[in-house]
Amino acid sequence: MVLAVKVPRTEGEKVRKKLLERGVLDRRYRIKVEEDYIFIPVTSKVEEFEIVDIELEKAERKPHNYREVVKIPESLRKFLPSSFDIIGNIAIIEIPEELKGYEREIGEAIIKVHKNVKAVFMKGGRVKGKYRVRELILIAGENSTETLHRENGIRLKLDVTKVYFSPRLATERMRIFNKAKSGEVVLDMFAGVGPYSILLAKKVKVVFACDINPWAIRYMEENIRLNKTWNVIPILGDAREIAGKVKADRIIMNLPRSAKDFLREAFTSAKDGTVIHYYGFGPEKDPFGEHINVIRKIAQEFNADVKILDKRIIRNYAPRQYNIAIDFKVTFS
Ligand SMILES: C[S@@+](CC[C@H](N)C(=O)[O-])C[C@H]1O[C@@H](n2cnc3c(N)ncnc32)[C@H](O)[C@@H]1O
Structure with a gap:
């Protein structure tokens, strides 16, 4: 027997909402309708309503996590990854050897739980090559690699096998957006399909968005x-050749593997007061040290001063390796 509030059918929805707000709705059981009355399961008595003891069916709880429904031997459950990426309607997961x-x-199981996911790919290896893409192997669903991803109020079309894109940077991109000011000229040196550029374009005057991967530029044009962010200027080419042709108020260097090799180019595009958003990888015990030393060394070559505005760890990248971000301001003496 279950404790339930008995109310006329016509009052049902209003009372259910009230009980929900008060935190006494018992979701383990299903609401029952009988003739002119509705019986709403509750976890405790509620003074203003009639309370009865009644037989109610158990509610089926929808699983929220693929690990609850996946069919594998019990002994292997501990190896199941706790998270994976969803880009548009594509899920990308890294599967450990033990689950081969x-x-x-x-x-x-992922498709079953995440109704919007139409295809699941597993990572075939590390992000590699100058385009920073990775090999993906279809493990369930449709073999379609192009998708439309929504983040921070913008839409991004991309092919997960042709371009780099990480949905895990959405918060970081919003952070940069919040710092940007109207009227700014922005240079996005490693722009990909445009997640930073298109978002920033909603606020700043113009964004020069450069990428060496022709597919990234093709998708950026579509994005x-x-x-309708016509103030993004896509540029196909090597950031080394493009830098210097543009003087920017804000520069984004989202190529963590080798951003430090492009610092000279960033300084060539900087003017007095330019803010640079620099990304890198760093070891757990001193994730920023090496990067800050290189930044200061290159600044000297340009007779520039550098003020570190912010430094933060964005995420774990590999065991004991962090993906880090450093924001710094450049002034020329
Ligand atoms: C880590 S991804 C970042 C893409 C994008 N900013 C994002 O958040 O999705 C780095 C990008 O830099 C591009 N890239 C690599 N070397 C480059 C170079 N020398 N000049 C311009 N783009 C380059 C790659 O094609 C890739 O799209």
């Missing part, structure tokens, strides 16, 4: 159309 042979079960 169960890829399909994992993929199908400019989708978001």
